Amino acid sequence: DADVTQTPRNRITKTGKRIMLECSQTKGHDRMYWYRQDPGLGLRLIYYSFDVKDINKGEISDGYSVSRQAQAKFSLSLESAIPNQTALYFCATSDPRGPADTQYFGPGTRLTVL
Amino acid sequence: RKEVEQDPGPFNVPEGATVAFNCTYSNSASQSFFWYRQDCRKEPKLLMSVYSSGNEDGRFTAQLNRASQYISLLIRDSKLSDSATYLCVVNSGGGADGLTFGKGTHLIIQP
Numbered sequence: 615d616a617d618v619t620q621t622p623r624n625r626i627t628k629t630g631k632r633i634m635l636e637c638s639q640t641k642g643h644d645r646m647y648w649y650r651q652d653p654g655l656g657l658r659l660i661y662y663s664f665d666v667k668d669i670n671k672g673e674i675s676d677g678y679s680v681s682r683q684a685q686a687k688f689s690l691s692l693e694s695a696i697p698n699q700t701a702l703y704f705c706a707t708s709d710p711r712g713p714a715d716t717q718y719f720g721p722g723t724r725l726t727v728l
Numbered sequence: 729r730k731e732v733e734q735d736p737g738p739f740n741v742p743e744g745a746t747v748a749f750n751c752t753y754s755n756s757a758s759q760s761f762f763w764y765r766q767d768c769r770k771e772p773k774l775l776m777s778v779y780s781s782g783n784e785d786g787r788f789t790a791q792l793n794r795a796s797q798y799i800s801l802l803i804r805d806s807k808l809s810d811s812a813t814y815l816c817v818v819n820s821g822g823g824a825d826g827l828t829f830g831k832g833t834h835l836i837i838q839p
Contacts, residue, residue, distance in 0.1 A: 654736075654831060655831065656732075656815070656829045656830060656831040656832065657772070657815070657829040658829075659827070704771055704772075716762075716774055716777075717764075717772070717774070717827075719771035719772050719773070720771060721770070721771055722769075722770070722771055
């Protein structure tokens with residue numbers, strides 16, 4: 615079984631809709647992250663969390679919000695989706711006992727906003 | 729602005745050949761360096777860390793040149809299964825927001 619799971623795996627929605635992407639992990643890691651990946655742009659950090667009470671903005675947080683419901687769950691919301699949020703979204707975790715550099719990624723959610 | 733630059737490729741290489749590609753970074757204060765592998769439509773996975781002294785893992789060798797601010801990845805005796813995109817990752821800040829991912833180099837191993 616996968617250690618980091620994401621739901622849904624694919625989603626097509628319309629402009630203005632609220633969307634929530636969910637991430638769960640069984641690795642026991644405190645640190646969790648949300649990234650988006652666009653063709654030609656690489657991975658960019660949206661938000662990250664070092665524990666349940668800690669939420670931090672990343673490079674491109676505008677238009678997104680997150681919720682850390684538990685150590686194992688970290689959700690990403692798009693309050694009012696727009697077409698340029700069409701991308702591949704990855705959740706990741708890292709081991710608090712090690713450097714933040716080693717990231718364990720979920721399988722990704724492919725989001726299309728029409 | 730943190731920058732990590734990679735040749736996007738694609739590199740088309742015959743099976744069994746040796747292939748190498750580099751990644752340059754702009755922040756001289758960068759602290760740690762990594763290569764990740766990403767298969768098409770899949771998540772990135774850590775391939776190897778890059779140490780100052782260079783390191784080897786089987787057919788893969790990674791090297792760091794701090795003076796010229798680049799890291800390299802060498803793949804020997806390439807296999808069809810090595811076909812993937814290789815992401816260079818640099819940590820400039822020591823924290824979670826210090827990671828910068830390169831856009832990746834696409835490698836195609838041909839039979």
